[in-house]
Amino acid sequence: KAGVTQTPRYLIKTRGQQVTLSCSPISGHRSVSWYQQTPGQGLQFLFEYFSETQRNKGNFPGRFSGRQFSNSRSEMNVSTLELGDSALYLCASSLVGTASSRGYTFGSGTRLTVV
């Protein structure tokens, strides 16, 4: 069974640009959550999508947005990039948005560097 696939693995962007990250969940999973990991703030919840609807959102500015497609793949977009957006972005896949007995499955992440 394929795992959670995140693309690209690495990105370097310039301040002011925008970026789109992609996450393909495990086949059959309908919930995708996004997390930001930085050395200073740790792991923080961005948002969660289920059946193309955003059900939950963390405390991030509106520059951070996302969407989910009918095949459950999800994208997140960050506009007007700032240096502080440099982070590892992780997505987590689950069947319906709560943990199964195996917990959430995380992708390998996208490491974004803003210069």
Add this chain to the structure above:
Amino acid sequence: ELKVEQNPLFLSMQEGKNYTIYCNYSTTSDRLYWYRQDPGKSLESLFVLLSNGAVKQEGRLMASLDTKARLSTLHITAAVHDLSATYFCAVPASNFGNEKLTFGTGTRLTIIP
């Protein structure tokens, strides 16, 4: 607002020794998750604790949950070098059937031969 505290933040221990990582959280939750992260890697699910008194064991790791004390522990028995990693606990807050995880700060564990 849910707060999750882990201690210690850093732990350096010799192979063969035992130690415990603590995870305290501030609001009611009946479930808790433990994850492992190797440097530059993603999060690997270790344990899913779904009720008060839950205890799970896998190899040299054992996790438990006391929802009344709002405390979970991750116990390491006879540590080996392969266990060197950062360990996170995560507490879910449910909202309309989906969960938003609040992670602890992580415990960076280094096992010294």
